[in-house]
Amino acid sequence: MNLKINYLLFTLALATLLGGCQQEPKDNTPWVTLFDGESLNGWTQLGGEATYTVKDNAIVGTTVHKTPNSFMTSDKMYGDFILELDYKVDPSMNSGIQIRSNSLAHYMDGRVHGYQIEIDPSERAWSAGIYDEARRGWLNPITDNQEAQKAFKQNEWNHYRIEAIGDTLKTWINEVPAAYLIDDKTDKGFIALQVHSISDEQKDGTDIIWKNIKILTDNLSKYSKKSPLKPIITNNALGVDEAKKGWKMLWDGETTKGWRGARLEEFPSTGWDVKDGILTVLSSGGEESAAGGDIVTKEIYGDFELMLDFKITEGANSGIKYYVDTDINKGPGSSIGLEYQILDDAKHPDAKLGNHDGSRTIASLYDLIQADVNKPMNPPGEWNTAHIVSKDNHVEHWLNGMKVLEYERKSDDYRKLVSESKYAKWPKFGESDKGHILLQDHGDSVSFKNIKIKSIIKE
Secondary structure, three states, X not given: OHXXXXXXXXXXXXXXXXXXXXXXXXXXXXXXXXXXXXXXXXXXXXXXXXXXXXXXXXXXXXXXXXXXXXXXXXXXXXXOEEEEEEEEEOOOOOEEEEEEEEOOOOXXXXXXXXXXXXXXXXXXXXXXXXXXEOOOEEEEOOOOOHHHHHHOOOOOOEEEEEEXXXXXXXXXXXXXXXXXXXXXXXXXXXXXXXXXXXXXXXXXXXXXXXXXXXXXXXXXXXXXXXXXXXXXXXXXOOOHHHHHOOOEXXXXXXXOOOEEEOOOOOOOOOOEEEEOOEEEEOOOOOOOOOOOXXXXXXXXXXXXXXXXXXXXXXXXXXXXXXXXXXXXXXXXXXXXXXXXXXXXXXXXXXXXXXOOOOOOOOOOEOOOEOOOOOOOOOOOOOOEEEEEEEEOOEEEEEEOOEEXXXXXXXXXXXXXXXXXXXXXXXOOOOOOOOEEEEEOOOOXXXXXXXXXXXXXXXX
């Protein structure tokens, strides 16, 4: 019996020894370290005043009361990359890894915004889901991905892999595929380590720790991993939080459903093109087109919020009109309504025209009120976001996250502006309680997508 036991022990010891000699495959990936293990060189804190320290080759973020979300941001900006890191989080905290994020003076007074790879130790377990910080909210929660939810290890180190290549974002948690998102809102920004704000009831001094932060920016196709998940595509679709807040798509991205010609019962047969999720008015020489013409929503709207992305070509002119009346008995020309101007200010002569100086420049209330001259306009060929808010006759124009003008419909000041403009011949111009939304055909090629609206219910 003793001989058998000794033999078994010898066999077990030999197997252990041989197993120990087997080395794991060497990682030949040319990773670049983002954290030197000793200091916060190459990083800058933005937002709140949570504390960040370096301890045991790791970055430690610690919660503080009465301060907003804090972010330790990389000084370098990154577009396409593969990022890996490890973290350990206190079970009471919420946190995240910001990617392709920015802090811009015109956007919410510099608030950090952009994609966040969630760190969520709560029972919800959405760690490695994708959230849009300070913008659209949840884009790819992992609600239906139970395998990824179970992969999170409470009170232990967790490993993330994050791929951002073109419009494709993919995440893994502890080697388990978690999120897969197709979204082209932002293509470049910093990486940041978030310490979330806490309520008065929560204990301060709780930690989240990050280490082994490394990135790859070259030859990404060679190192990118396939994900078995079905991607969530945000183009011409609502995010989870947008839908909860009452937003609805005003264009489905594929058909002309819900739209018609401003002077037609159906959508124009020529002059407009629907392709690859983009709605484009075709060029006809820079004059208001007789071939296609303006298009309007079939529905009418009272108080509303409207958001859409638009892209102009060089020298282009177009517009978004609201509270539009399409009564053909009111004379020829474009349908009448208030207009959010779309224009290439640098190349189109209208930028120097108008009843009031600058009132025909981009994002202005056409011919009435000039938009802020410091507005953040992206050049021809790049996408911009227009946002119009109208509630209780108070109207705001926004461009790329910045409020560029506001006014009061039906006020004495507004009526004075109208009386001095080309609109004076239309009684009570722009004062309808409801109207159509219109996209203008001014004869230049301009594209639209992600057209969404939220009706505002008066309290």
